[in-house]
Amino acid sequence: MRRCEAALNSPIQERLPAIEAARSFVSTRFSNCNVAFLTGSAARGEETPYSDLDILIIADDVPAPMSRHFVTLVG
16 A cells, blocks of 8 residues: 555544644744734634645744745644
8 A cells, every 4th residue: 555545544643623733833833923824724614634724924034945834744
């Protein structure tokens, strides 16, 4: 079985509620940001166990390479 098939067939891990996961991510990785918005399906209350978090972060001091950054959180 290929790796991605194994991931799709494995039981879903218990996850933090979206707002708690977003707060944790922002406070850990972008603690000096001006403001952060949770957007997408999680903000609309339509997330599924496979949904990601869409977070818009506004900050004065984010380096250019970080202006579009994707992070996968597991846990």
